[in-house]
Amino acid sequence: MTRELPRQETSRLPSNVKATHRSVDAAQWLQCAQDMHNHRAMLLALWGTDDRDRDGRFRVFAAFLLSDQVVVLEHAPIGGETDYPSLTRWFPVADRLQRAVFDLLGMAADLGDTRPWLRHGGWPEHFFPLRRDVDTAERHPLVSRPYPFVAVSGDGVHEIAVGPIHAGTIEPGQFRFSAVGEKVLRLETRFGFAHKGIAKRFEGQRLHDGHHLAARISGDSTVAYAWAYCAALESITATAVPERAAALRALALERERLANHLGDLGGLGNDAGLAFGLVQFSSLKEQLLRLNEEAFGQRYLFDYVVPGGVVAELDARLIPALLDEASRLEQRVGGLRTIYENHAGVQDRFRDAGVLSPALAKAHGALGLVARASGVAQDLRVDMPWPPYDRLQARMMLAASGDVAARVQLRFDEITESLRLCRSLLESLPPGPHLVTLPAAAPGRLGLGLIEGWRGPLLVALESAADDRVRRCHAHDPSWQNWPLIDYAIIGNIVPDFPLINKSFNLAYSGIDG
Amino acid sequence: MSAIAYVWQVGECLLAIALAPLFTGWVGQCRAWLQNRSAPPLWQPYRLLRKLFHKDAALATDASWLFRLAPYVVFSTMVVAAAIIPSVTTDLPLARVADAIALVGVFATGRVFISLAAMDIGAGFGSMGARREMMIGFLAEPALLMVLFSAFMTHGSTALPEMVEGLLSQPHIVLHPSLFFAGVAFVMVLLAENARLPVDNPSTHLELTMIHEAMILEYSARHLALLEWASWLKLFNYACIGFALFMPWGIALHGAGAGRLALAIAALLGKLVVAGAALALFETLSAKLRLFRAPEFLTMAFLFAVLGLLVYLLLGA
Numbered sequence: 127m128t129r130e131l132p133r134q135e136t137s138r139l140p141s142n143v144k145a146t147h148r149s150v151d152a153a154q155w156l157q158c159a160q161d162m163h164n165h166r167a168m169l170l171a172l173w174g175t176d177d178r179d180r181d182g183r184f185r186v187f188a189a190f191l192l193s194d195q196v197v198v199l200e201h202a203p204i205g206g207e208t209d210y211p212s213l214t215r216w217f218p219v220a221d222r223l224q225r226a227v228f229d230l231l232g233m234a235a236d237l238g239d240t241r242p243w244l245r246h247g248g249w250p251e252h253f254f255p256l257r258r259d260v261d262t263a264e265r266h267p268l269v270s271r272p273y274p275f276v277a278v279s280g281d282g283v284h285e286i287a288v289g290p291i292h293a294g295t296i297e298p299g300q301f302r303f304s305a306v307g308e309k310v311l312r313l314e315t316r317f318g319f320a321h322k323g324i325a326k327r328f329e330g331q332r333l334h335d336g337h338h339l340a341a342r343i344s345g346d347s348t349v350a351y352a353w354a355y356c357a358a359l360e361s362i363t364a365t366a367v368p369e370r371a372a373a374l375r376a377l378a379l380e381r382e383r384l385a386n387h388l389g390d391l392g393g394l395g396n397d398a399g400l401a402f403g404l405v406q407f408s409s410l411k412e413q414l415l416r417l418n419e420e421a422f423g424q425r426y427l428f429d430y431v432v433p434g435g436v437v438a439e440l441d442a443r444l445i446p447a448l449l450d451e452a453s454r455l456e457q458r459v460g461g462l463r464t465i466y467e468n469h470a471g472v473q474d475r476f477r478d479a480g481v482l483s484p485a486l487a488k489a490h491g492a493l494g495l496v497a498r499a500s501g502v503a504q505d506l507r508v509d510m511p512w513p514p515y516d517r518l519q520a521r522m523m524l525a526a527s528g529d530v531a532a533r534v535q536l537r538f539d540e541i542t543e544s545l546r547l548c549r550s551l552l553e554s555l556p557p558g559p560h561l562v563t564l565p566a567a568a569p570g571r572l573g574l575g576l577i578e579g580w581r582g583p584l585l586v587a588l589e590s591a592a593d594d595r596v597r598r599c600h601a602h603d604p605s606w607q608n609w610p611l612i613d614y615a616i617i618g619n620i621v622p623d624f625p626l627i628n629k630s631f632n633l634a635y636s637g638i639d640g
Numbered sequence: 641m642s643a644i645a646y647v648w649q650v651g652e653c654l655l656a657i658a659l660a661p662l663f664t665g666w667v668g669q670c671r672a673w674l675q676n677r678s679a680p681p682l683w684q685p686y687r688l689l690r691k692l693f694h695k696d697a698a699l700a701t702d703a704s705w706l707f708r709l710a711p712y713v714v715f716s717t718m719v720v721a722a723a724i725i726p727s728v729t730t731d732l733p734l735a736r737v738a739d740a741i742a743l744v745g746v747f748a749t750g751r752v753f754i755s756l757a758a759m760d761i762g763a764g765f766g767s768m769g770a771r772r773e774m775m776i777g778f779l780a781e782p783a784l785l786m787v788l789f790s791a792f793m794t795h796g797s798t799a800l801p802e803m804v805e806g807l808l809s810q811p812h813i814v815l816h817p818s819l820f821f822a823g824v825a826f827v828m829v830l831l832a833e834n835a836r837l838p839v840d841n842p843s844t845h846l847e848l849t850m851i852h853e854a855m856i857l858e859y860s861a862r863h864l865a866l867l868e869w870a871s872w873l874k875l876f877n878y879a880c881i882g883f884a885l886f887m888p889w890g891i892a893l894h895g896a897g898a899g900r901l902a903l904a905i906a907a908l909l910g911k912l913v914v915a916g917a918a919l920a921l922f923e924t925l926s927a928k929l930r931l932f933r934a935p936e937f938l939t940m941a942f943l944f945a946v947l948g949l950l951v952y953l954l955l956g957a
Contacts (some may be wrong), residue, residue, distance in 0.1 A: 397846065398928060399844075403673050
């Protein structure tokens with residue numbers, strides 16, 4: 127068990143990618159974080175846990191993404207203390223993560239913003255829902271207090287408050303603009319409106335049932351979350367998934383990417399006033415979803431990935447249909463790409479809007495699609511491929527300009543690449559079982575699952591308890607990293623361009639609210 | 641001026657009020673077809689009106705009398721405008737009272753009231769929409785006036801019925817190059833003034849990008865119904881101004897009989913069908929302009945209108 131290893135020592139952490147683990151004290155925590163920063167690592171996730179029932183301590187974990195591996199630091203302040211050194215010194219993205227850790231566990235970082243993040247008055251200030259000694263049956267009155275947004279003053283500066291309820295059917299989030307006329311000086315975002323207490327809900331669930339909950343953290347990334355959870359569980363139980371199951375999972379993951387990219391490209395056209403694009407891409411997406419239902423039993427592939435493999439065998443008779451669809455999609459999307467690229471009005475809206483410079487993307491640890499559109503080469507499928515990506519040789523798509531046009535272009539490129547991967551998977555589907563039974567997990571083991579979803583790398587950290595139960599499960603969405611970047615990308619743009627810029631990022635609400 | 645003229649005057653207003661939703665329904669239907677969607681029925685706007693008139697109005701707590709009054713004022717201005725524009729007949733007693741310049745003023749009155757009402761409750765989107773509307777308006781109005789001036793010079797009058805009569809009384813169909821330039825400018829102004837693409841997107845749900853929609857976000861029920869109806873009337877009115885200035889053929893002249901009037905209504909319907917389809921086609925093909933491109937768009941309209949004037953002065957045609 128990793129916990130019992132001597133301090134400072136690096137040990138292998140069960141995961142689907144190369145991951146190592148270090149137990150550190152406060153000074154080493156800072157030292158290691160600085161090392162990570164110097165090695166150009168990105169802070170991937172930060173989470174805490176209440177282990178007072180076991181050894182009287184709270185613990186905080188930080189996962190760093192290096193170019194070829196993931197490093198997890200674990201710090202347990204002595205004597206049940208709740209303070210730990212802040213990582214905002216080197217990783218600005220840590221700020222919101224630390225606020226979330228405080229709201230749920232009461233573990234406070236020594237630096238950074240102290241405004242609540244996830245706690246919107248649903249529970250009292252000194253109540254920490256993720257502690258193990260809280261009474262979950264207790265009900266609290268809703269006490270809503272104004273949230274102190276940072277004010278900008280100056281001649282002609284005014285604020286525009288948008289949300290959390292919007293005019294369209296979208297998830298809740300609040301956007302506070304400080305603008306002069308139409309020009310945006312500052313944007314501050316606030317989320318947490320969709321907090322459902324998923325981490326608490328995980329506690330005590332059967333390990334072999336947890337994937338249902340994981341699959342529902344963010345509906346548009348259900349395959350990625352379910353796979354990440356299953357990868358963590360399979361690492362803990364040291365189970366190798368059959369090759370066929372891995373290939374089918376990758377097929378589902380790429381189809382999820384396709385569905386989302388198609389939907390986004392339509393939405394981007396629509397937000398630029400070209401409703402034609404929305405209709406065309408929506409029909410392509412709908413055809414894909416219908417084929418999903420036929421081939422995988424579910425339009426959005428909910429609960430397709432299960433521990434040990436996938437829930438059902440792919441009907442061999444449908445493989446030609448899937449291959450046909452791939453060529454048809456490639457042709458149709460190619461045609462629409464030409465239309466988008468030759469449409470002066472659309473290009474005028476896309477180009478130079480919402481620029482996220484490569485330097486800023488790098489400094490703030492952008493992840494996934496957003497990072498690649500700003501020239502930051504980061505794609506788990508290429509950097510540290512797990513089965514079956516190790517044999518697929520996925521190509522990383524990149525764009526340099528970091529504007530809306532780059533994010534559109536990247537989506538088109540990734541559709542082409544995903545279709546290639548789908549074709550390659552379908553043409554050489556390995557034989558064998560699609561599901562194996564997992565052995566029982568030893569208690570107190572920590573495992574990681576890392577999957578490159580369509581938004582970027584998402585992480586599930588799973589710790590087992592006795593009787594095959596979940597002790598702690600933390601899910602991290604790349605949108606945590608990318609949301610703060612919108613605040614920068616919008617600066618200097620005009621207010622009516624925000625919806626288009628926001629759409630080009632298309633980040634998760636439910637995924638970060640947890 | 642016969643008594644029957646007053647009957648026609650009232651009849652023309654009622655016709656405009658009744659036909660305006662149909663025209664918008666037609667444009668919506670064409671847009672849907674062009675986007676490969678199945679279209680809503682032609683009478684969808686009437687259904688919307690029925691629905692809205694059956695609802696109870698909700699008012700913001702900070703709303704003053706101005707907020708409640710504005711829908712009626714805006715609707716009335718559009719009805720008055722419809723009374724001045726010779727859409728079916730030139731025998732309009734009211735049109736002798738107010739000329740085309742007054743018409744621009746009537747439109748401006750509506751704009752002022754809807755903008756004031758939008759700012760009345762102090763919500764962010766209303767003020768945002770109002771200031772954008774004012775920006776578009778103050779650029780569109782001069783362009784519209786220049787278009788009208790070119791037409792005045794060609795026809796020698798500022799009253800729309802006389803301009804129509806002047807054009808129709810010519811023995812041959814004369815193609816005036818100046819009117820071509822003015823026509824292009826007019827179409828651009830029409831798009832901007834009626835919150836159509838590429839300047840505004842009438843079907844968006846994105847609050848931050850709205851112009852016209854942002855101003856009426858806080859309205860509901862009968863107030864909203866009147867404002868929607870007024871904006872459909874505005875589009876109808878603009879179409880009819882266009883017909884009167886650039887293709888008046890079919891409009892019944894002074895003293896025409898009932899049969900001639902029926903023919904004029906048929907001609908109007910035919911022109912609306914074509915104009916609606918053309919508008920939908922243009923909207924489908926264009927993307928929305930970045931807000932600060934809208935001034936360039938309207939400056940272009942102004943430029944075309946001025947070119948029309950210059951061409952008239954230089955060529956005398």
